[in-house]
Each structure stands twice: as structure tokens, then as C-alpha cells.
Amino acid sequence: MMDVLYFAWVRERIGLPRERIETSATTVAELVAELRDREPRYEAAFSDLSALRVAVDQExxxxxxxxxxxxxxxxxxPMTGG
Incomplete structure (x- = not known):
């Protein structure tokens, strides 16, 4: 089991701040593919990976x-400067 966290507009599109999932994915890209196949809201959230960043165990x-x-x-x- 692993925790998957969503922030900002990713959370808004999916409708959840976090979820615990069981996955057979071996890379983040495979995890994204699994999530996108779930429902249209995940497809919408992950439609443009260039607009997303990922952290694995907070790195x-x-x-x-x-x-x-x-x-x-x-x-x-992506974080914006400020």
C-alpha cells in the first residue's frame, strides 16, 4: 500500500487530497497510467504531465x-517564485 497525495488543481480535478492505493506499478509513470485508467477525473488531472511535478517519499x-x-x-x- 502507498499513499498518493494530490495538491492544488490536481486535487480539485480528482476531488481527493489523498488516497491509499495498492498498485503493481514499478515506476511513477506506470502509476500515472493506472490512475488515468480509473475514471475520467484522473484522466483530466494527468492529461498533461509537463504541467505536473512529482515527489517520491517527499523528494x-x-x-x-x-x-x-x-x-x-x-x-x-510546478511551484512559482514569489
């Missing part, structure tokens, strides 16, 4: 990052 990561042993994956838009 900024890439979509090809392995998920072996990972407890948490978070998706969020």
Missing part, C-alpha cells in the same frame, strides 16, 4: 523513478 523526482519500497507519492503543479 522531488522524475516520472521514471522506481516505486520499490516507496510509501508516498505526491503530485502537484
Amino acid at each position: 522531488l523526482s522524475d516520472f521514471d523513478a522506481p516505486l520499490d519500497g516507496v510509501r508516498e507519492v505526491a503530485f502537484f503543479p
Whole structure:
């Protein structure tokens, strides 16, 4: 089991701040593919990966990052300076 967290407009599109999921995905990209296949709201949230960032166990990561042993994956838009 792993926690998947959604922030900002990703959370708004999916309608959840977080969920616990069981996955057979071995990379973040595979996890995204699984999520997109669930329902249209996930497809909408993950339709443009260039507009998303991902953190694996609270470390900024890439979509090809392995998920072996990972407890948490978070998706969020790029941070803007301020």
C-alpha cells in the first residue's frame, strides 16, 4: 500500500487530497497510467504531465523513478517564485 497525495488543481480535478492505493506499478509513470485508467477525473488531472511535478517519499523526482519500497507519492503543479 502507498499513499498518493494530490495538491492544488490536481486535487480539485480528482476531488481527493489523498488516497491509499495498492498498485503493481514499478515506476511513477506506470502509476500515472493506472490512475488515468480509473475514471475520467484522473484522466483530466494527468492529461498533461509537463504541467505536473512529482515527489517520491517527499523528494522531488522524475516520472521514471522506481516505486520499490516507496510509501508516498505526491503530485502537484510546478511551484512559482514569489
